[in-house]
Amino acid sequence: MATPGETTRDKDVAGVPEITSTGGSQTYSGEEAGAIERPKSWKYKDHKIGPLYFPWYASPQIQLLLVAFVCFLCPGMFNALTGMGGGGQVDPSAGNKANVALYSTFAVVGFFAGTITNWLGIKTALAVGGTGYCIYVGSFLSFSHDQNYGFTIFAGAYLGVCAGLLWCAQGAIMMSYPPEASKGRYISWFWMIFNLGAVIGGLIPLGQNIHVRTNKTVSDGTYVGFIVLTFLGACLAMCLVNAKSVIRSDGSRVIVMKNPSWKTELLGLWETFFTDPYILLLFPMFFASNWFYTYQFNDINGVKFNTRTKALNTVVYYTMQIIGAFVFGYVLDLKFMRRTLRARVAWGALFALTMIIWGCGYEFQKTYTRADVAKGKDTPNDPADDYPVLDWADKGYGGPFVLYIFYGFYDAAWQTAVYWYMGALTNNGRKLANFAGFYKGIQSAGGAIMWSMDDHKIPYMNLFASCWALLIGGLLFAAPVIFFKIRDTVPIEEDLKFTDETLEDVVSEAQLREMHDKTAEVAKA
Numbered sequence: 001m002a003t004p005g006e007t008t009r010d011k012d013v014a015g016v017p018e019i020t021s022t023g024g025s026q027t028y029s030g031e032e033a034g035a036i037e038r039p040k041s042w043k044y045k046d047h048k049i050g051p052l053y054f055p056w057y058a059s060p061q062i063q064l065l066l067v068a069f070v071c072f073l074c075p076g077m078f079n080a081l082t083g084m085g086g087g088g089q090v091d092p093s094a095g096n097k098a099n100v101a102l103y104s105t106f107a108v109v110g111f112f113a114g115t116i117t118n119w120l121g122i123k124t125a126l127a128v129g130g131t132g133y134c135i136y137v138g139s140f141l142s143f144s145h146d147q148n149y150g151f152t153i154f155a156g157a158y159l160g161v162c163a164g165l166l167w168c169a170q171g172a173i174m175m176s177y178p179p180e181a182s183k184g185r186y187i188s189w190f191w192m193i194f195n196l197g198a199v200i201g202g203l204i205p206l207g208q209n210i211h212v213r214t215n216k217t218v219s220d221g222t223y224v225g226f227i228v229l230t231f232l233g234a235c236l237a238m239c240l241v242n243a244k245s246v247i248r249s250d251g252s253r254v255i256v257m258k259n260p261s262w263k264t265e266l267l268g269l270w271e272t273f274f275t276d277p278y279i280l281l282l283f284p285m286f287f288a289s290n291w292f293y294t295y296q297f298n299d300i301n302g303v304k305f306n307t308r309t310k311a312l313n314t315v316v317y318y319t320m321q322i323i324g325a326f327v328f329g330y331v332l333d334l335k336f337m338r339r340t341l342r343a344r345v346a347w348g349a350l351f352a353l354t355m356i357i358w359g360c361g362y363e364f365q366k367t368y369t370r371a372d373v374a375k376g377k378d379t380p381n382d383p384a385d386d387y388p389v390l391d392w393a394d395k396g397y398g399g400p401f402v403l404y405i406f407y408g409f410y411d412a413a414w415q416t417a418v419y420w421y422m423g424a425l426t427n428n429g430r431k432l433a434n435f436a437g438f439y440k441g442i443q444s445a446g447g448a449i450m451w452s453m454d455d456h457k458i459p460y461m462n463l464f465a466s467c468w469a470l471l472i473g474g475l476l477f478a479a480p481v482i483f484f485k486i487r488d489t490v491p492i493e494e495d496l497k498f499t500d501e502t503l504e505d506v507v508s509e510a511q512l513r514e515m516h517d518k519t520a521e522v523a524k525a
Contacts, residue, residue: 058246059246060177060248063241063246064186065189066237066239067170067174068190068193070130070166070234070236070237071166071193072194073230073232073233074129075167076196076198076200076201077198077226077230077233079195079198079318080198080202080226081137082099082297093149093455094149096452097149097152097153098140099294099447099448099451100156100448100455102163103160103448104444104448105158105161105164106160106444106448107444107447108164109161109165111438113167113436113441114433115269115434117165117169118433122172122243123242125165125166125168125169126169127237128166129163129165129167129237130166131234132158132159132163133233134227134231136159137227138227139152141220141223163440164440167440169433171435171437172432174186174423175187175422175432176254176423176428176432176433177429179248181333181335182333184329184330184331184333187332187420187423188326188328191322191415192322195325195412201226202312204222205314208222210308211308243429254429269434275497276426276431278480279425279481281477282477282481283442284470284478285418285474286418286438286442286474287445287446287474288470288473289443289446291443291446291447291449291467291470291471292411292467292471294447295463296404299463300400301313303389304389306391308392312392313401317404317405317408319405321409321411321412323412324408325412328349328417331345332416343421344482347479347483349413350413350414350417351472351475355472357403358471360403361403361468362464366461370457370460374457422436425481430498446470453466
């Protein structure tokens with residue numbers, strides 16, 4: 001029985017959306033159908049998709065695990081490198097220019113990535129997406145020797161295209177594969193594994209530069225290690241199964257298009273704005289979600305600390321992301337609270353964290369300026385050798401260190417909450433791919449602007465103020481959606497409207513029989 005304030009859909013075993021029979025008003029869940037077990041044999045023949053080898057492998061959990069490790073190896077290594085400031089280079093100019101190109105193409109491709117991913121398929125989109133990270137890292141290895149800005153800019157632009165596909169496919173899996181009651185946990189599992197990649201990636205430059213107490217470019221070995229790992233990530237993506245083959249523990253399936261085409265998916269992109277116009281109110285929240293990275297990586301970690309301390313900060317920053325994702329992901333799935341209430345509590349927690357953490361950041365930012373860092377440079381692009389960077393053994397390191405790691409906690413809390421909010425609005429995999437594309441495209445547009453602002457030497461305090469203001473504004477704009485559009489469950493009839501699938505395509509045969517039996521009983525009564 002469901003406890004007060006909890007719908008039957010909120011049960012872990014209820015992997016299929018609520019079903020309303022055509023002949024009555026009864027609702028129906030996987031638990032009520034006896035929680036059909038996924039076949040355990042090594043081969044299972046399904047009339048909907050044909051032979052399926054190792055059915056357990058097609059479970060949402062295994063597929064999410066694979067996607068998490070793809071991101072562990074690709075974006076995780078990218079984050080470790082970017083977290084060093086300037087892509088590991090002392091002169092951040094190459095990194096800034098590459099990232100402007102990256103986020104510019106990411107913004108364009110990301111916005112349409114849902115259309116492309118739905119047509120290509122999730123597995124292909126992820127594999128193609130992974131190749132960009134390997135080339136991006138290689139461009140910085142090249143830059144260390146030949147200062148070739150052209151290659152780094154090209155690599156950034158190419159990665160923008162690839163990242164748009166990868167992150168759209170990842171978002172669709174993370175939000176549409178799990179049952180409603182487990183979406184927070186699935187998001188947190190992904191975010192923890194993904195950020196573990198950045199932690200391990202950060203340990204590479206930390207180990208190689210542990211005795212370097214000056215500020216210098218990371219070694220060639222660091223770049224080579226990242227190149228190998230990102231290439232393995234692209235290969236791992238090919239181990240995924242297609243979305244139509246994924247079977248939840250109760251026998252239900254992911255809602256996707258059976259016969260996607262360029263035409264249907266382009267139309268579907270624009271249909272999203274007509275069926276779900278409220279998504280526009282989330283755009284400011286999307287825009288703010290990557291804006292602060294430039295400030296944190298380049299203008300705090302990149303200029304305030306020496307090489308080994310930057311590496312340590314990167315490791316702990318992403319460790320706190322793991323903790324933040326765990327806390328928010330599990331709180332967002334609490335059983336004793338209705339989903340509508342959880343959404344509002346999470347909004348309040350984000351607002352409080354924004355005021356507290358960024359308020360402390362304001363006090364820290366008042367202690368130095370861009371002019372202080374640039375003082376004594378021979379040319380605008382020379383390292384600020386005379387600026388007193390901090391080492392972890394120095395007095396005064398503790399305060400900035402604590403602030404920086406809480407920035408990492410905050411980032412995970414924000415990202416986890418945004419994904420959960422989108423996943424709470426629908427269970428339709430096709431629509432969620434478009435939502436994920438909007439999210440990554442718009443956040444990348446913000447990232448492109450911020451990297452450009454930093455490259456144009458905008459004062460640090462101005463950059464900080466823009467981060468804080470956008471985060472507060474994003475929460476305020478999103479409040480009407482969070483408070484009034486999120487429901488305790490989304491009926492399957494609504495989810496099926498945005499696809500060419502039928503109830504029979506996504507619900508197990510046993511569940512359908514149970515539903516029809518209940519309908520017959522009601523008719524007799």
